[in-house]
Amino acid sequence: MNKEVKQRRLAYRAVITGHGSFAPANKLTNEELAKKVDTSDEWITSRTGIKVRHITTDDETTAFLATEAAKRALAEANLDAGELDLIIVATITPEMVFPSTASFVQRSLRAKKAWVFDLAAACSGFVYGLSIVQQFLESGRCKKALVIGAETLTKITNWKDRTSCILFGDGAGAVVLERGEGKQRGIIYSTMSSDGDRWKALNCQAYGSRYPADKKLKDPNKIYMEIKGREVYQQAIRRIVETVNACMDHCGLTIDDIGMVISHQMNARIIESAAKRLNLPNEKVYLNITEYGNTSAASVPIAFDECVRAGKIKRGDIVIFVAFGAGLTWGANVIQF
Ligand SMILES: CC(C)(COP(=O)(O)OP(=O)(O)OC[C@H]1O[C@@H](n2cnc3c(N)ncnc32)[C@H](O)[C@@H]1OP(=O)(O)O)[C@@H](O)C(=O)NCCC(=O)NCCS
Structure with missing residues (x-):
């Protein structure tokens, strides 16, 4: 490219x-x-x-x-x-x-x-x-x-x-x-954002300073992850679309310039819906959630590794990594590989 x-x-x-x-x-x-x-x-x-x-x-x-x-x-x-x-x-x-x-x-x-x-x-x-x-x-x-x-x-x-x-x-x-x-x-460009007001949407509360390990938990389920699926779903689509658009604007890129967008794999429907709003063709959006589920911070590098090994990303291609998760946090990197 x-x-x-x-x-x-x-x-x-x-x-x-x-x-x-x-x-x-x-x-x-x-x-x-x-x-x-x-x-x-x-x-x-x-x-x-x-x-x-x-x-x-x-x-x-x-x-x-x-x-x-x-x-x-x-x-x-x-x-x-x-x-x-x-x-x-x-x-x-x-x-x-x-x-x-x-x-x-x-x-x-x-x-x-x-x-x-x-x-x-x-x-x-x-x-x-x-x-x-x-x-x-x-x-x-x-x-x-x-x-x-x-x-x-x-x-x-x-x-x-x-x-x-x-x-x-x-x-x-x-x-x-x-x-x-x-x-x-x-790496050409990176952007990061967060919204702590929405921390309750995704969390795991036990054994930090708020609920220390030596205090009995009122709710034993606090040792596990809790998610508000619907809220996350809507926020994720919004932030992914917004962030990829911001990357393209900042770097002067069009869809034609992009080799692949690798999104955090949280739900195939979220990724497909965001891709549709961005007018990204299917071949420019990598999906491997079928085989892994959501692996949080590991999902983008696993998908990237698979993509390169499969020849879907080549040296010189422009790739966008985009992620969204607890915090809430979101961000992206534009890379010329
Ligand atoms: C969790 C998620 C798959 C739920 O899908 P959804 O279409 O929003 O489904 P809803 O939560 O509205 O639930 C719909 C119905 O399915 C039921 N349901 C929920 N989980 C179910 C399951 N595993 N199997 C069968 N039924 C289930 C619900 O009880 C509800 O039933 P009701 O209509 O009788 O009340 C989706 O919201 C999601 O992927 N959210 C983001 C996930 C996330 O937080 N990822 C981590 C951060 S990146």
């Missing part, structure tokens, strides 16, 4: 040089789920597009998934973990309260030089993470970074609540970003 994209003149660019993903082997189909709660394959498929989700075993933790995805991304980038300056793990299902999941990933990868932290922006976490790394690479502060989205949402799923348990799955995706000099390729 030879499009002259409207962008700032920069000495350095944040270039994606590797990508990888990992999902646990254990799967749960809609039919199996229908034996646990009052639902059906027909209802879940028609309302969400989901058919199956990957589920971690007790031994498979968020840091484990994150490390596996990271190893694949590093191999693709042909980079030794010892060269990394920065590791960000976007997650709302961390290894433990502290230290960060990123600390465990650093340890497993032997990424001795890196400084590391977790980022809690729910389903927007990976997009937020790319935006942060973009700043460090463009400013010259870092040369090589790893951004991982990793979640074990099924460990905070209420399997008795049919309105939420059908939606989520586990997995991880990662990208390696390196400082590119004098190259046009790289």
Whole structure:
């Protein structure tokens, strides 16, 4: 794609040089789920597009998934973990309260030089993470970074609540970003937003400072995720459309210039409805929710990894990552891959 994209003149660019993903082997189909709660394959498929989700075993933790995805991304980038300056793990299902999941990933990868932290922006976490790394690479502060989205949402799923348990799955995706000099390729633009007034739409309240672990919970269900599906549904479509339009305006892009839009996979109907409003043709919108369910911060990097491996995104293509989730938070990255 030879499009002259409207962008700032920069000495350095944040270039994606590797990508990888990992999902646990254990799967749960809609039919199996229908034996646990009052639902059906027909209802879940028609309302969400989901058919199956990957589920971690007790031994498979968020840091484990994150490390596996990271190893694949590093191999693709042909980079030794010892060269990394920065590791960000976007997650709302961390290894433990502290230290960060990123600390465990650093340890497993032997990424001795890196400084590391977790980022809690729910389903927007990976997009937020790319935006942060973009700043460090463009400013010259870092040369090589790893951004991982990793979640074990099924460990905070209420399997008795049919309105939420059908939606989520586990997995991880990662990208390696390196400082590119004098190259046009790289992250072109990022935007991030949030609306804390709507925090109740999606939350998991237990074991923070509001409901500490040593105090008995009045409502035992507070240890699980709670969602207000309808509210989220409407907000998600609105924010995705608004954000993708803002990206195209800012960068002077038309639909013809875009190779692929990779949305956070929260519900096939939400993505299809947003795509329709944006006049995006089907071949420019990637959907893999059928196989994974909603994996929060992991969904965009898993979808990106699959797309590149399947040849649906090629070097030089302009790709938009867009995400929306708890907080509420939302955001996007425009990338020339
Ligand atoms: C959750 C979601 C799939 C529900 O779909 P919906 O079309 O809005 O369905 P509703 O919640 O209006 O429920 C419709 C009916 O189905 C029922 N229902 C809900 N879950 C069901 C299930 N798993 N199986 C069968 N019936 C179900 C409801 O009880 C309701 O029945 P009623 O009409 O008799 O009251 C949809 O709102 C959604 O995807 N929201 C966003 C999800 C989200 O928050 N993702 C995470 C953030 S990114």
